[in-house]
Amino acid sequence: MAAERPLRLNGTDRPDRLLSALTGVVAVYRRLSEVSGRRRPPVSEVDRDLPLALAAATPEAEGVRSLRLVRPDGGPLPRWRPGAHLDLVLPCGLVRQYSLCGDPDDRSYYRVAVRRIGAASARVHALEPGTRVTVRGPRNAFPFVAAENYLFVAGGIGITPILPMVRRAAARGVGWRLVYTGRDRASMPFLDELADLDPGRVWIRPDTEYGIPASGAELLEGSPESASLYCCGPIPMLTSVRVDAALGGRRAVFYERFSTPPIVGGKPFQVRLGRSGRTLDIPADRSALDVLRENVPGIAYSCRQGFCGTCELPSATGEPVRVCVERNAVTLDL
CATH class of the missing domain: 3.10.20.30 (Beta-grasp domain)
Known part of the structure; x- marks a missing residue:
């Protein structure tokens, strides 16, 4: 994932005034965290190590590489659902989590995408086809729940768990809309795959083309409040979207972050x-x-x-x- 930038807003006056007051943001974020914690089911432990091989590594955007992982014997892999992730155990012993972003109905391979941002991701980018790795899972901390209407919001590499959800919603024939934001188009993976979807339902919103990162209110525009909201991306974007979703009365809000969450309201x-x-x-x-x-x-x-x-x-x-x-x-x- 790209390095997080300080949050600047371009929404309406009300959200901007709220978010400019740090104490207000902390209070709302704390309440949202408590509610989300009650709603989110526990993540099931998966005591399963799968020996896999890297079949292909493909550049998807600047600093982003996808990995296609298969069984060495060519056999089928365990089933997974949109929102699931793998624990990838690197040959050096490091373990990192990556969202599955392929086709859940094709059990011949797993696909993950990795943005190079540190030592572990650099080792992932250095893997060569044929390398044997171990994965654990799949497990799902971001379950995709059936609904009649969806709003998907993705920031940068946050598109990885969202992409299979969008395809599943499209296949079901329900209402959906995708808002995909990032630093610039060159840094945003899978734009070519998104081009195959209904263009009237997909809004690609790079910061460089709008001059400023989007506010939560802007990312939520044009979608009914009754739509189930699925959001994944950097913490400033998640916070802005969740605050403005709460102000707008949205209740079905699901999110996943790719970096360490801030400690809010902690005690020694x-x-x-x-x-x-x-x-x-x-x-x-x-x-x-x-x-x-x-x-x-x-x-x-x-x-x-x-x-x-x-x-x-x-x-x-x-x-x-x-x-x-x-x-x-x-x-x-x-």
């Missing part, structure tokens, strides 16, 4: 290391994982959002703790 707490007896103070604006990594080298992590389980550590009571999202005092078996 302590983590005690049972073996050494050390106590670590965790500030309100940091995670236990952040502080543990500074004090205990070698702690593994990946998604930093609480669903992959890579950072899970045993507590003194034997219960596993995912330290990237833990917000209570706890004693770890370290």
Whole structure:
């Protein structure tokens, strides 16, 4: 995913005044997070390692490469539904999550797309066809729920989970609209595939062609409030869309982020290391994982959002703790 930019708005006066007041944004974001947390079902654990081979790697946009993964024996892969992702285990041992963006009905391959933004994605971009990799999953933290009307909003590499949803909605013959925004067209993957869809339902909205990133209100324009909203992209875009969706009375809002969420309304707490007896103070604006990594080298992590389980550590009571999202005092078996 491209580096996030500071949020600048080009919407109506009301959303702009609200979003310019930081305390207002924090309060609304906090309420939305609590509601979304209650609505989102838990992510099912998938205890399955699949040995796959890289069949092809294709440039999709500036800094974006798609991978076509297959079974070495050519057999069918486990089923998946739009919104699902894989844990990709690289030969070096790093684990990263990538949304499936191929055809759910074609079980001969999995396709993911990766934007080069750091060490792990650089290793993915360096993989050559024929390389053997391991994947875990598929699992779904962004389920696509049946509805009569949809609004899809994607930002940059956030198009990856949205693309199969759009195709499924089109195949069902229900109402849908896609708004796809990004830095510029060159950085936006899969524009050629979107060109095959109904052009009257697709709005490609690059920042460079409008002079400013879109406000949430602008991205929501032209869609009925009753439409189920699916949104994926950088945190500033997600926050703007969710705030303006709440102001407009939308209730069916589903979203996925590709970066670590901000800690909103956090409180300080302590983590005690049972073996050494050390106590670590965790500030309100940091995670236990952040502080543990500074004090205990070698702690593994990946998604930093609480669903992959890579950072899970045993507590003194034997219960596993995912330290990237833990917000209570706890004693770890370290």
